[in-house]
Amino acid sequence: MTNNEAELWAIHQGLRISIRNGYKNLEIEGDSQIVIEIMKKLNNGKSWERITNSWRTARIVQEIAELIKRMDYKSFNHVRRNGNRAADLLANWGCRA
Numbered sequence: 001m002t003n004n005e006a007e008l009w010a011i012h013q014g015l016r017i018s019i020r021n022g023y024k025n026l027e028i029e030g031d032s033q034i035v036i037e038i039m040k041k042l043n044n045g046k047s048w049e050r051i052t053n054s055w056r057t058a059r060i061v062q063e064i065a066e067l068i069k070r071m072d073y074k075s076f077n078h079v080r081r082n083g084n085r086a087a088d089l090l091a092n093w094g095c096r097a
Helices: 003-020 033-043 055-068 081-096
Strands: 025-030 073-078
Touching (some): 003 025, 033 073
Parallel strands (some): 025 073
């Protein structure tokens, strides 16, 4: 799995958990500018089919598109790696477990 695929899966899982727990207003930050741009395009109503032509990411982008339609407010922001230290720490810890 590529780093972008992993970030897409993380957003997918985060959206599912948020919906399951009744959270409808989200601000999502990530250090992958590519993934954040994909999310912004989905958020602006662009069809998932026009965003990705990769068979590796098509299904997950399609599922994310359906999930974000269920949110009342969502914001996607790019942060530099140093602004994402807590997430990097948790990801590294999870890889060791």
